[in-house]
Amino acid sequence: MRKLKLGMIGGGTGAFIGDAHRRASRICNDFELVGGVFAVDYEKSKQFALNEGLSLSRCYESIDALITGELVLPVENRIEIVSIVTPNAFHYPFAKSLLSAGFHVVCEKPMTITVEQAEELEELVASNKLTFALTHTYTGYPMIRQMKGLIEQGALGTIQRVDAKYYQGWINSIIHETESQITGVWRLDPKYTGVSSCMADIGVHAFNLIEYTTGLKVKEVLSDLSPVKEGIRLDLDGTVLIRLGENLKGVIRASQVCAGEENNLTIAVYGSKASLKWSQENPNYLYLLSDTEPTKIYKPAHSYNNPSAEDSHSLPAGHPEGLYEALANIYKGVAKSVRGETFRYGEFPTVHDGVRGMRFIYAVVESNEKGNSWVQI
Amino acid sequence: MRKLKLGMIGGGTGAFIGDAHRRASRICNDFELVGGVFAVDYEKSKQFALNEGLSLSRCYESIDALITGELVLPVENRIEIVSIVTPNAFHYPFAKSLLSAGFHVVCEKPMTITVEQAEELEELVASNKLTFALTHTYTGYPMIRQMKGLIEQGALGTIQRVDAKYYQGWINSIIHETESQITGVWRLDPKYTGVSSCMADIGVHAFNLIEYTTGLKVKEVLSDLSPVKEGIRLDLDGTVLIRLGENLKGVIRASQVCAGEENNLTIAVYGSKASLKWSQENPNYLYLLSDTEPTKIYKPAHSYNNPSAEDSHSLPAGHPEGLYEALANIYKGVAKSVRGETFRYGEFPTVHDGVRGMRFIYAVVESNEKGNSWVQI
């Protein structure tokens, strides 16, 4: 099958997330990286392109140069899709330029800095009929897809409670340094990071998994956020009460100051008949609990799974796949979309998920500022 | 060593919790059950006493009869301590009568129905210089005591977040029956159960573990409770935002409608240097996480533990003890107190824990009724 020509903005030498996107695109094998703007410093960008074995003629000095340069190429040689893996503030302008010029886009999270920007991209994707994927990577895990499938099939009965969390501890090593050191961290500066640290970076993943697996919408939130330490101007920790229906409540917890926690993202959905629990750090195990039967453990590569789960794992049962493969599953869905193949909803997070995420982040921040009151999403 | 003469109110044939108290008292071997009022129906009470091999002369028709009957006996034969394992509403009047008459008391949870009753018992215990133990049984687990000890020693640095939960699912089998069936369940009737179901029955255990292990006080709460189903008049599910200090927040989750959850009580305390996590269903494992070192698993029966943990487990390492032994540890602490032996704070939950618990329950209910606003404890 013909490989899609992929461009990349950002992600040069030393960038973890750009590397992850490239690996994922290579794992799924539907893409060929042909060019991009890999660094702000053009010389560094070119050095990176050389290391990757790319043609320097496709290593551009700016996004505008990339758009201009590619559009003059014959359609069959042209970059069709661009992955944006820059710092957050650039997601919106770059995505806007690329979509306007007719390129499909894969965009890192958070999609934008404001809700309005997100909505603007949403319209642009719709009007230009383009593929836009937001890398809520965790939705690429096979057992998350199995969870979504089981819920769709009604395995849980009436959903009665949802509970998701994302705990990390890495920011401890920064905030417990001297004040002058903290000042220098862009992560802790609203100017660069936006209105939220913890909720925008990780809380939104928990939110996304809830909406992805249950198919429900979070209607309103009440949050209590904490800077944890005097002098910090952003939330590093928080809890969000959520409501999804008349009698359906839940909670999202997120923190960057839980010492020793790595990427402890979990989701539990509790129903009247049964419940499902999943944890990112052991992603190949999905637990179904019921009051009347033994707990069941679903694992990938078994015919008892849904097709969406089975398509998302290629190794024989008992050989673990991990995060790179989850991201590759997202890329695989994107390729199908770009090629116009039929695909089931849920194969990659879309611009609509991005809009939902931005609304969640703003609602959470607003609730906290308003003295922990309820805010509609 | 002389065994303490134990009486019991409630706990006759078929009562799970009374049986648990008797087993615990036999495991620790510091008590001898000699009499009591085991059932409302005197004939049933006597039948139970016979089955237990007790003298019928010590099987009383009422608590007043017990008090009168025992006080005329020589001091060395007299019941010294009474376990109250009746339905909730009777805890307060029976405890009051017994304390007033000079008996030590072990009381099931919740201690009372109102905060005022709890405070009255607190005064009575203080003025009469008696031992009063509330069976927050989970504080009897060795690894909970190890957790408390490690926190006291400063192993976590500054505490930055606390997170406790108690999830069950058993009430599902009741609430999803017909409406007429629900009406008949005393558990769901505020007249018999009080102001709260879920928070009073299990949420308060999570609250108690937080205060027990950290030594801190929860200062205010904001709750969102749910009856889960139309027609239910009490909370069966809820989340409580909590604040313990300027920058120290946390959350308590509790639910009785999480299908398949059994007694999933967990606590995590996150500090600037390290964190501790524990789960009741695997009580012999305590996890210490840090950002810089391998996760450590503490287990009972090792010289690396605190004395309070080591005194709470008698089998060689690797032979599990469970809930009965945890309750026996509470009873062991009570025996030391009654005998006037020196003992460390924390060997059994006291009347003060009962007062704290009642204040927590009322604050949580008030917060929910006031539209999810903050309420001081």
Place this chain on the structure above:
Amino acid sequence: MRKLKLGMIGGGTGAFIGDAHRRASRICNDFELVGGVFAVDYEKSKQFALNEGLSLSRCYESIDALITGELVLPVENRIEIVSIVTPNAFHYPFAKSLLSAGFHVVCEKPMTITVEQAEELEELVASNKLTFALTHTYTGYPMIRQMKGLIEQGALGTIQRVDAKYYQGWINSIIHETESQITGVWRLDPKYTGVSSCMADIGVHAFNLIEYTTGLKVKEVLSDLSPVKEGIRLDLDGTVLIRLGENLKGVIRASQVCAGEENNLTIAVYGSKASLKWSQENPNYLYLLSDTEPTKIYKPAHSYNNPSAEDSHSLPAGHPEGLYEALANIYKGVAKSVRGETFRYGEFPTVHDGVRGMRFIYAVVESNEKGNSWVQI
């Protein structure tokens, strides 16, 4: 119900196993300890009896004195059953004396020092129609009984492999001391310990679980034992190939030198349709694996279990019970037997299990001495 009058030989102050037997007898509540010979030193024995609140008249100087003293008492006051918790070498002579005098017996493991002694006790039990229980305590765990039940019901199809192990590490702290220190350890002296250390102490438990859960007999063994260190005269480590049928093989592993292992006893039985796995250190989880369905986790206190499993756990689901309760289940079965109640096979290990165990130990040692050749059991 009338409590059975219990005597005890050994188990005085400081003895872990005697304490465990007394706790177990109190937990099941079918016994009343009334006397015994608690220590070789009569003064110490009496001091122990006083501490336990026993009548000094029932604290005897020797087993002969106990037999004589009890037989003159009225039948309704007399000790009916005696627990032998002495060092190994005394099990046989004491059991023989007690059985010959008409007492029921609970005996610690290993039952005897030689196979002949074991067979002699077997005949004595049969001819005198007495109850004799050997405390292979692990058969008292509810999930082991569930395992036995599931296998009986054919849940596994044809059994194709059995695999059991018992790993400990505690002897490391002894054998890596100076040579003179090793010399002084009776555990390492064949004169006191018999022909085997590791296999007789723990390997035999793995053997017993295999025969208990599968209902099959191990027909022959081939062993490779190791003293681990020069100068040690007994096996501290070993592996035993076993055969249970034409095409049914398996393996038993045991070691006392696995640093950090505590009481890591596990059993796995693999069938053509499904398999079962259990681990002593997390005894309330039983895993059923199959090639075509999600793994199932059985836990106690659920109606999906067999009656024998359900009768062996008294707490609500999710409240763990442990080793003391397993031993109490053995004692409960013994009480039913002594009282002549009907009971299912398997409620306590019998003298026949003791004979099997001794044959296993001798066959394993013989195989090793014969250069690792097959030996019939």
Place this chain on the structure above:
Amino acid sequence: MRKLKLGMIGGGTGAFIGDAHRRASRICNDFELVGGVFAVDYEKSKQFALNEGLSLSRCYESIDALITGELVLPVENRIEIVSIVTPNAFHYPFAKSLLSAGFHVVCEKPMTITVEQAEELEELVASNKLTFALTHTYTGYPMIRQMKGLIEQGALGTIQRVDAKYYQGWINSIIHETESQITGVWRLDPKYTGVSSCMADIGVHAFNLIEYTTGLKVKEVLSDLSPVKEGIRLDLDGTVLIRLGENLKGVIRASQVCAGEENNLTIAVYGSKASLKWSQENPNYLYLLSDTEPTKIYKPAHSYNNPSAEDSHSLPAGHPEGLYEALANIYKGVAKSVRGETFRYGEFPTVHDGVRGMRFIYAVVESNEKGNSWVQI
């Protein structure tokens, strides 16, 4: 960095293992697949090449054609290294041809069918000074490398016992079909599979992990193998006693008939001071046990690990990597070797590991045939 030009023999459409090799080579990004012989049927091979986007001129009809065709190309365009992912019997002749013609080789396991063939390849690699990697993929897991490193550093003290196993259940679905169906399975036919099924396919992985992590050599083996069912002519199950030194014994277990087991490969190495345990199905957790300290869990992406472990994981801590990444680590080591970069021993399994493996398999089969007697490796 310049990518190495990779060829492949076998691994066409539908071949799981060829796909895995290609993914791994793409993940590590040091290779570019440029040609090969992908199927016996040349048309199918060409179709596969087209699908992969390869030039048809590099899609050869046979291995001889490949060698001839590539050797006439300029050195800088020429295939430098060839991955052999054919059925087992072809590994030896193809590897011999390729090595003789000066190509580096990556070869699937088992390396050959006989020990003599393995030794011949060993000489060929040495005399031609080429890189030869055998894909014992599990040695590419970061925590296996951490295990090797910790043992090298002496963390365990004197090694006292080794215990490895590999349990699967997939062959159950074949052997319990009708006899005629079994006859048709090449896996069960010695003509195609060689002298062993279970030990050659998976037991040898357990053997390899023991020698890799401990740095020790297994000196002799005593095995008991089972065909499990009448009419099967190969081992599907077995246990192997092993000896690595005077007082250092251990055991290897392997089975293909353990219903429900997937790829349950585990290794435990027990020392006088501490022990290490690892399981392939949860490869990112390494447990260090000791008698005196809490159990420690090592995980990837922490500075406390050895460089060889840290180089083998690229995601931040808590984001799992899996088998594809382990295989990519092997390929990464191969690339370093081909490029002449310095690298530590252990970055990929070599031809020597292949020779060891073949000797192990033959010794195990010989021991079984000789009535379970000891055979030197």
